[in-house]
Amino acid sequence: MRFETDDGTVQAVDALSFTLDEHEVLAVVGESGCGKSVSLMSLLRLLPPSAHVSGRAQFDGHDLLTAPASRVRRVRGREIAFVFQEPMTSLNPSFRVGRQIAEVLRRHLGLTRRAAERRAVELLELVRIPAPDRRVNEYPHQLSGGMRQRVMIAMALACDPKVLVADEPTTALDVTIQAGILDLMRDIRERLGTSIVLITHNLGVVADIADRVLVMYAGRKVEEAPVKDLFRGPQHPYTVGLMGAIPRPGGADHQGRLREIPGRVPSLVGPWEACAFAERCPRADEKTRSEVPPLREVERGHTVACFHPGPE
Amino acid sequence: MSAIDPSVSIELTGRARRRRLVRKRFLRRPFAVAGLVVALAFIVVAIFAPVVAPYAPDASDFSQILAKPSAEHLLGTDELGRDVFSRIVWGSRASIQAGVFATLLAMAIAVPIGLAAGYYRGWIDPVIARLTDVMLAFPFLIIAVALAAILGPSLRNATIALAIGAAPALIRISRGEALSLREEDYVRAAIANGASDVRILRRHVLPNMLSTLIVQATVTIPAAIIGEAVLSFLGLGVQSPATSWGVMLSDAKDYLGEAPRLAFYPGMAIFLCSLSFNLLGDGLRDVLDPRTTR
Amino acid sequence: MGGFLLRKLGAALVVLVISSMLVFLGVRALPGDPATALGAENRDPAVMAAVRSKYGLDDPLPIQYLHWAGLAVRGDLGTDQRELSVAETIVDRIPITLELAGLSILIGALIGLPAGIIAAYRRGKPEDYAATTGALVGLSVPHFWLGLMMISLFAVHLDWLPAGGYVPFSEDPAANLQHMLMPAIVLGTGLSAVLMRQMRSSMLGSLSADYVRTARAKGLPERTVVLKHALRNSLITVTTVLGLQLGALISGAVITEQIFVIPGFGRLTIDAINQRDYTLLQGVVLVAAAGYVVVNLTVDVMYSVLNPRIRVSSKPA
Numbered sequence: 001m002r003f004e005t006d007d008g009t010v011q012a013v014d015a016l017s018f019t020l021d022e023h024e025v026l027a028v029v030g031e032s033g034c035g036k037s038v039s040l041m042s043l044l045r046l047l048p049p050s051a052h053v054s055g056r057a058q059f060d061g062h063d064l065l066t067a068p069a070s071r072v073r074r075v076r077g078r079e080i081a082f083v084f085q086e087p088m089t090s091l092n093p094s095f096r097v098g099r100q101i102a103e104v105l106r107r108h109l110g111l112t113r114r115a116a117e118r119r120a121v122e123l124l125e126l127v128r129i130p131a132p133d134r135r136v137n138e139y140p141h142q143l144s145g146g147m148r149q150r151v152m153i154a155m156a157l158a159c160d161p162k163v164l165v166a167d168e169p170t171t172a173l174d175v176t177i178q179a180g181i182l183d184l185m186r187d188i189r190e191r192l193g194t195s196i197v198l199i200t201h202n203l204g205v206v207a208d209i210a211d212r213v214l215v216m217y218a219g220r221k222v223e224e225a226p227v228k229d230l231f232r233g234p235q236h237p238y239t240v241g242l243m244g245a246i247p248r249p250g251g252a253d254h255q256g257r258l259r260e261i262p263g264r265v266p267s268l269v270g271p272w273e274a275c276a277f278a279e280r281c282p283r284a285d286e287k288t289r290s291e292v293p294p295l296r297e298v299e300r301g302h303t304v305a306c307f308h309p310g311p312e
Numbered sequence: 313m314s315a316i317d318p319s320v321s322i323e324l325t326g327r328a329r330r331r332r333l334v335r336k337r338f339l340r341r342p343f344a345v346a347g348l349v350v351a352l353a354f355i356v357v358a359i360f361a362p363v364v365a366p367y368a369p370d371a372s373d374f375s376q377i378l379a380k381p382s383a384e385h386l387l388g389t390d391e392l393g394r395d396v397f398s399r400i401v402w403g404s405r406a407s408i409q410a411g412v413f414a415t416l417l418a419m420a421i422a423v424p425i426g427l428a429a430g431y432y433r434g435w436i437d438p439v440i441a442r443l444t445d446v447m448l449a450f451p452f453l454i455i456a457v458a459l460a461a462i463l464g465p466s467l468r469n470a471t472i473a474l475a476i477g478a479a480p481a482l483i484r485i486s487r488g489e490a491l492s493l494r495e496e497d498y499v500r501a502a503i504a505n506g507a508s509d510v511r512i513l514r515r516h517v518l519p520n521m522l523s524t525l526i527v528q529a530t531v532t533i534p535a536a537i538i539g540e541a542v543l544s545f546l547g548l549g550v551q552s553p554a555t556s557w558g559v560m561l562s563d564a565k566d567y568l569g570e571a572p573r574l575a576f577y578p579g580m581a582i583f584l585c586s587l588s589f590n591l592l593g594d595g596l597r598d599v600l601d602p603r604t605t606r
Numbered sequence: 607m608g609g610f611l612l613r614k615l616g617a618a619l620v621v622l623v624i625s626s627m628l629v630f631l632g633v634r635a636l637p638g639d640p641a642t643a644l645g646a647e648n649r650d651p652a653v654m655a656a657v658r659s660k661y662g663l664d665d666p667l668p669i670q671y672l673h674w675a676g677l678a679v680r681g682d683l684g685t686d687q688r689e690l691s692v693a694e695t696i697v698d699r700i701p702i703t704l705e706l707a708g709l710s711i712l713i714g715a716l717i718g719l720p721a722g723i724i725a726a727y728r729r730g731k732p733e734d735y736a737a738t739t740g741a742l743v744g745l746s747v748p749h750f751w752l753g754l755m756m757i758s759l760f761a762v763h764l765d766w767l768p769a770g771g772y773v774p775f776s777e778d779p780a781a782n783l784q785h786m787l788m789p790a791i792v793l794g795t796g797l798s799a800v801l802m803r804q805m806r807s808s809m810l811g812s813l814s815a816d817y818v819r820t821a822r823a824k825g826l827p828e829r830t831v832v833l834k835h836a837l838r839n840s841l842i843t844v845t846t847v848l849g850l851q852l853g854a855l856i857s858g859a860v861i862t863e864q865i866f867v868i869p870g871f872g873r874l875t876i877d878a879i880n881q882r883d884y885t886l887l888q889g890v891v892l893v894a895a896a897g898y899v900v901v902n903l904t905v906d907v908m909y910s911v912l913n914p915r916i917r918v919s920s921k922p923a
Binding site: 343448453564586 | 864902
């Protein structure tokens, strides 16, 4: 997927492919700007017109990228639901919260206004908002950040979707609230069996609830594995670096400092002829600087895009 | 102040780079360029009126009253046999002069006041804000008309009246700019470093307000030109035998039946001049402010 | 919300009082002896003295002001040169100008608002360029020239519409509208340009907001997304702009009424100035200022009603 900008074409995502099984929680990990949000949003054609998307998105027997707009609209909110990163701005400030939730119910399930409002209160209860019958008539600016995020989740779950895509749902909230939201997501997975795609840059969250992990860097997939395998034996140097950067009591190196990955993410303008991570990689050599490493399966279910995979 | 002021060199290269970028983006917009060209053309014509105009503005030829356009008289003649084209050229002097000077005068008044109000706040701010509200409470034209009536009709007084009419809005804008710029980090840093108020205003606040002010000036000029036309139309601006576009329109209104072109040409001149400045102003706004949604 | 409104009301009153003082002083500052202007045409000292005492012109200025202000508040604005009540004349004329303003707003909104929405939605496409250029043209056209041209075309040459004059609505609605049509179009053109630009700018902001992305992600049809979600947030700014444009509308009405010979409030102002009728002028300018203050206040009230953030105060959880 690429963007046309005043400075040239930006190849934001390149050759990304993955599958999501039912009831699975897939975590997509990477730093800001690596293309994780954008690739998920492109599936439902939620990107601005300056974005050019190519590829295929198979869902329920249809390719969402080429399906007619009416079909995509039917999938949005009903079968695949999004929870965005910024609860402050993602809710319409001019409408009451209950009405915004009811909107989805009336549109997709054809509920009457009364039935929809009743269901909205039930949903607020599901996401553990206290005094839901009072809150349902309030405006977004009257709610705290954590509660707004819960409302977003309630809105997403309204039609009992098959897939919930949560884009950094806890990043804009402080740590104490984060735990609550994560509990909620765990709860949802257990009770409703929804598949979840969790986009995050926080490995702690990943370890907490993910089944499988996909690591992205500079718009490409660099590693994918079941969560336990990834944490036990990360293969890609970027993943290794990420693990090293996690604050862990007693887990840092002997100097007591967190290990960082030196350098910065490269600019995404222009086509790529080398491994994107080469500039920052301790294992870089001539080969990685002149060829793009392909994805290879290292062990069962564990793929890496690297010429020198392996733990440190 | 310490001898080494690293902020100076960073600003200079930043500013030079920005200027080149601005020019590049401006040239990519055909409408804005067209506006610039036409506006400059009008100004040039106004300055070189004696050279451009084939006839004197009051040269009457009674053998050719209300003549249609011809080779001799490009746009025909008016009810006194005067060449319309020449009168438009000569008239541009008064009209554009009024527009430009009124705007400059208005800015000279408004910017310091607005700056003081927005930057210093304290007790000055509410006072100025209320006074501006009061002045805005009177429709711009009524103020201009009343002032022109008090001061006596003439181009100079009309210009002053227009400037006073345009000032309140400009005060409000410069106040708003100063207010928000005051909260910027680099201003706070400068204050923390002990820089004097004058230095801060000169070095940090004013240059950053410049783009907004330029855009506002470019947009005020056509309003002032039209304002002068209105005042002259009402007999409160330029007086005969001097001519301006407004005077021509006023003379022409009695001949709408026989010779509507007498009203058409001067009005068209006002329209084109105003349009060019507006195009220019719009283009500048797009180019100078990266935050506008366009 | 109550506190917010009270403050606005207070500010409005202050502005009103200062305006009235300015009007009062302004008229006193006009050249010529006020006594002459106020009715004593002959220079007979006895008559002048009588006029002076009648109008209290020998009292100190503040007393004069309070005297005048006191009367004004009670609705007595004095009598003009022709011995007619100023207040009555104004009351007669205002509805006419209001009708003109109302029609102009109708035309301006009907053209400008939809144009702005379309231009924002189709940003960068031909519709956008057409609308934006049209708005720029509308802003640059001197409205009195437009009026003259329309008169020349529609009244003089085609004889479709009357060139000027006024027929009260109660007498003959059709004729009334015929007379008002051209002036309303003239004033409405400028207004539609301003509204279009404002609506476009505001909608561009709304359309790129996160909540619009959420609305799309919910699977709502485009029409709902644009007309319900984005528009709702833009209406607030546009309404306030509309209110503020009334001042410009009145300014425009002054000239338009002159050209189309409509006996409205604007025309009254010009007449007062030309005839040096200072009592009338005082009353007229005061009413104009008061009207503007009232409109501003109404706009502020409407803004607080429409904006839920002010209407319902935040209660942190």
